[in-house]
Amino acid sequence: MAAAAAATNGGFDAIVVGGGIMGSCAAYAAASSSASRGGGARVLLLERFDLLHHRGSSHGESRGIRATYPQARYPPMVRLAARLWGDAEAEAGYRVLTPTPHLDMGPRADPALRAAIENGGAAEVVGASDDSAASWPWSAVFRLPEGWTAASSELGGVIKATKAVAMFQSLAAKNGAVLRDRTEVIDIAKQGDGSILVKTSSGEEFHGANCIITVGAWASKLVKSVAGVDLPVQPLHTLICYWKARPGREHELTPESGFPTFASYGDTCIYSTPSMEFPGLIKVCAHGGAPCDPDRRDWCAGGDALADPVARWIDELMPGHVDTAGGPVIRQSCMYSMTPDEDFIIDFVGGEFGKDVVVGAGFSGHGFKMGPAVGRILTEMAMDGEAKTAAEAGVELGYFRIGRFEGNPGGKSC
Ligand SMILES: Cc1cc2nc3c(=O)[nH]c(=O)nc-3n(C[C@H](O)[C@H](O)[C@H](O)COP(=O)(O)OP(=O)(O)OC[C@H]3O[C@@H](n4cnc5c(N)ncnc54)[C@H](O)[C@@H]3O)c2cc1C
Numbered sequence: 001m002a003a004a005a006a007a008t009n010g011g012f013d014a015i016v017v018g019g020g021i022m023g024s025c026a027a028y029a030a031a032s033s034s035a036s037r038g039g040g041a042r043v044l045l046l047e048r049f050d051l052l053h054h055r056g057s058s059h060g061e062s063r064g065i066r067a068t069y070p071q072a073r074y075p076p077m078v079r080l081a082a083r084l085w086g087d088a089e090a091e092a093g094y095r096v097l098t099p100t101p102h103l104d105m106g107p108r109a110d111p112a113l114r115a116a117i118e119n120g121g122a123a124e125v126v127g128a129s130d131d132s133a134a135s136w137p138w139s140a141v142f143r144l145p146e147g148w149t150a151a152s153s154e155l156g157g158v159i160k161a162t163k164a165v166a167m168f169q170s171l172a173a174k175n176g177a178v179l180r181d182r183t184e185v186i187d188i189a190k191q192g193d194g195s196i197l198v199k200t201s202s203g204e205e206f207h208g209a210n211c212i213i214t215v216g217a218w219a220s221k222l223v224k225s226v227a228g229v230d231l232p233v234q235p236l237h238t239l240i241c242y243w244k245a246r247p248g249r250e251h252e253l254t255p256e257s258g259f260p261t262f263a264s265y266g267d268t269c270i271y272s273t274p275s276m277e278f279p280g281l282i283k284v285c286a287h288g289g290a291p292c293d294p295d296r297r298d299w300c301a302g303g304d305a306l307a308d309p310v311a312r313w314i315d316e317l318m319p320g321h322v323d324t325a326g327g328p329v330i331r332q333s334c335m336y337s338m339t340p341d342e343d344f345i346i347d348f349v350g351g352e353f354g355k356d357v358v359v360g361a362g363f364s365g366h367g368f369k370m371g372p373a374v375g376r377i378l379t380e381m382a383m384d385g386e387a388k389t390a391a392e393a394g395v396e397l398g399y400f401r402i403g404r405f406e407g408n409p410g411g412k413s414c
Contacts, residue, residue: 025375
């Protein structure tokens with residue numbers, strides 16, 4: 001926030017480190033904010049690998065959006081993000097989000113499911129009486145176990161993931177940001193004049209007034225080495241699975257026929273997006289994965305351990321609609337960045353950096369939908385010292401502080 005000297009000395013107003021969804025949204029928010037303040041200000045996005053690479057968390061065909069969260073802190077951020085997705089699409093002139101209904105299902109008394117229904121304003125479509133079970137939307141597809149319920153909500157949809165990251169990178173560039181890929185940041189330091197110096201592995205140096213760190217699964221390593229701060233972010237290897245619809249069932253599972261994104265509570269946490277990107281295939285996956293080192297990945301670790309519970313779930317709850325016999329037709333690797341309480345980290349790094357360096361990390365397998373909101377929030381924190389948009393949207397940032405782990409390694413588990 002301070003150190004305007006950096007910009008006037010040929011440096012940047014803001015340097016964003018990491019070009020996944022969070023960094024790309026932050027670069028766009030910073031560039032468009034700089035442009036609206038009269039121009040002249042500059043934003044730099046540094047990405048270690050190629051732009052739109054497949055080695056982090058933001059690549060691939062699809063991510064789901066929903067407001068049904070067991071924790072009341074997320075729906076306001078989802079709603080803010082939904083508005084910002086629309087604004088960005090309008091500026092880009094094309095869509096990355098296909099709206100669909102969203103369905104949550106699980107044991108009727110499950111406390112997390114009950115809270116998600118309430119917080120997300122969902123309507124229960126399967127009531128306590130057996131009669132209602134015969135006539136609820138999608139009752140022809142799902143066979144709910146005894147004692148389960150299902151709730152439908154309007155805020156749902158499928159976001160084309162890589163296309164969305166590319167959209168924000170294009171919009172950032174259009175608003176004057178400089179994008180540099182194949183540029184690994186190895187150090188971030190505070191200078192005597194208050195500016196921030198960013199060093200890369202190739203020996204290049206960049207000066208900025210502020211820095212926004214959004215390096216996904218690499219967050220613990222980088223933040224520890226530059227600021228000595230411990231972020232409990234554990235990378236997990238996870239798997240995206242596409243399964244073949246049974247002949248004749250393909251069209252029932254598409255957004256065009258009104259099929260929803262869905263999440264299933266209970267013993268295994270399952271999520272899905274409708275058949276879209278690969279005609280005749282539907283994405284159904286298990287939330288979770290095996291711990292991994294992002295620099296030493298075994299690209300097939302935990303494959304069957306993640307796919308087998310999904311196959312069992314499909315056979316039980318979607319009988320006759322999806323073929324599981326040969327396993328998933330397509331498997332794609334991805335990484336989660338888990339915090340112990342699965343809440344995000346959105347905070348100032350602090351120490352000598354004061355309010356000039358912010359970090360967004362630990363998105364724990366559910367951050368993509370909120371990318372535009374997180375990018376805007378991080379940018380306002382770095383450039384203005386506070387996130388006005390979050391306050392106006394009712395987003396309570398206190399939940400996402402690094403300090404919650406001090407003397408409490410589990411964070412705010414709920
Ligand atoms: C299989 C799967 C399914 C998911 N489904 C959903 C969903 O349905 N809905 C939802 O909301 N979310 C979902 N998520 C979560 C969501 O995709 C992530 O929360 C989000 O992509 C995290 O983005 P990020 O920008 O923090 O990380 P990343 O995308 O990993 O970006 C970090 C970037 O920083 C770069 N970087 C690292 N170190 C450096 C360095 N030193 N210098 C420069 N650059 C560096 C990396 O190369 C990378 O490009 C899913 C995730 C996965 C894996």
